[in-house]
Amino acid sequence: MYFQSFMQAFHMNGHGVYVWGCYGLFLLMIAWNFWRIRKQRQLQLRRLLQVRSRQENG
Amino acid sequence: MAHFKLPRWFHQLGSPKWFYQFAGLLQPWLALISLVLLFWGIMWGLLYAPADYQQGNSFRIIYVHVPTAILSQSIFMMLAVAGAIGLIWKIKMAFIVARACVPIGASMTVIALLTGAIWGKPTWGTFWQWDARLTSTLVLLFLYLGILALYQAISDRQIAARATAILSLVGLVNLPVIKYSVDWWHTIHQPATFTLTQKPNMPAEMYLPLIVMVSGIYALFVLLLLLRTRNEILAQEGRSGWLTKLLQEGHA
Amino acid sequence: MLKYYLCLVWRDLLLVMRQPAAVFNPLVFFVLVVSLFPLGVTPQASQLSQLAAGVIWVAALLSTLLSLDLIFRSDYDDGSLEQLLLGSQPSWLLALAKVTAHWLVSGLPLVILAPIVSSMLFMPYHALPGMLLALLLGTPTLSLFGAVGAALMTGVKDGGILLSLLVLPWYIPVLIFGASAVQAASSGMPMNAQLALLGALLIFALMVTPAATVAALRVGQMQG
Secondary structure, three states: OOOOOHHHHHHHHHOHHHHHHHHHHHHHHHHHHHHHHHHHHHHHHHHHHHHHHHHHHO | OOOOOOOHHHHHHOOHHHHHHHHHHHHHHHHHHHHHHHHHHHHHHHHHOOOEOOOEHHHHHHHHHHHHHHHHHHHHHHHHHHHHHHHHHOOHHHHHHHHHHHHHHHHHHHHHHHHHHHHHHHHHOOOOOOOHHHHHHHHHHHHHHHHHHHHHHOOOHHHHHHHHHHHHHHHHHHHHHHHHHHHHHHHHOOOOOOOOOOOOOOOHHHHHHHHHHHHHHHHHHHHHHHHHHHHHHHHHOOOOHHHHHHHHHOOO | OHHHHHHHHHHHHHHHHHOOHHHHHHHHHHHHHHHHHHHHOOOOHHHHHHHHHHHHHHHHHHHHHHHOHHHHHHHHHOOHHHHHHHOOOOHHHHHHHHHHHHHHHHHHHHHHHHHHHHHHOOOOHHHHHHHHHHHHHHHHHHHHHHHHHHHHHHHOOOOHHHHHHHHHHHHHHHHHHHHHHHHHHHOOOOOHHHHHHHHHHHHHHHHHHHHHHHHHHHHHHHHO
């Protein structure tokens, strides 16, 4: 590892906020993408099931 | 151009049923690849790569900034090309893929911009600098937002797909012109600072993590694209027989 | 073919002459936007003359944007656009004629108004020929790219703000080179490079936009 201790890795000579913030934003973006996709998929599946049950009942 | 013969696999990809099932098979592998590569790249870039002698540890932002910036451009290219394929060969799947590209590309552009601005703080002393690259990334974001807005303004999916395909094609041919003019403008109004990512002779321990991150994020993009495309197929092909069958078997 | 083109341009001009208000409004807007800057920034001659190049170009961009709806809207609404697209003549010629007419009623008046407006902003008089040349080369490009956006908007209701969202990013190169040309002219520097680039942009727009405009118009027709 480049850093001697975890505190040092966290602090990064004062640049820690920026660096960790950027990586955090990056992970947030990935999470947002997966969350949107999951929500859309559930919505579509529910809609399809509704259509099917309507066809079966009527 | 419509008489130009396309290979067989191209038409297979053009069938929503085939695409839906093939993408389903590919998903776990892509998820594994992108997870491994991104984890490896993030760890390497964040904790193991050496700090830059000028920029210090803030240099580590390069490992998220540059990959997202690369993706924001190549996704735009891809969505325009997919739109063109849809317009020329009248392939519905191409429009669906183009549609799926837009939100992914827009989110990558947002992250590229934000990380660029955050990186600017320790490097330039301000969050925003009218740097040529940041400015053209901002313009790219506007292009993405225009496409998203046009999708939302037209309720008919078929018409919206065609209109946005034309819009993104004109955007694509304009992109190099905009980039060039922003570069030219920047050299006239050059502020007295050094640019973020121009670094001659980056040593291997610095650029290897970058390569890992770029390939990881490409894998992630393909995965997200497949997932979104499958959702879009669910939305559009709802009533077709093969989907009902898959649903009944519980494999959708 | 040339006759067809001229006929179409003349037809549009006649239509405009019967309803001159629609053409006047963007021009009034142009002067109004420019006169807002002294009120909002400063009435000092030294600072205004520095801002002049950019302000004139931004105002030109915005007023062009406002007039874009004129290109296809009325023809789309009364169905004559559909007839014109079905005609035997090449439809890119139709797009080109429409843009020409639009430039004659919106771009050219801007060029004519520019000297008045620039003296309101204390731009040095020796910069006038350069500015007029830059506007002459730049405004047709604005009309050409704007036509693509206007064509996309034919099928959309209330597309006003959306249109500006789509078209303004395409105007950035014209803004950069145009403003830089005027800046060079007012500081007495050579402006050949900027004018050449504006010319190149015009040629590029002439090659790219007619086909895209026609394609967009056809998509708009699908909706009707």
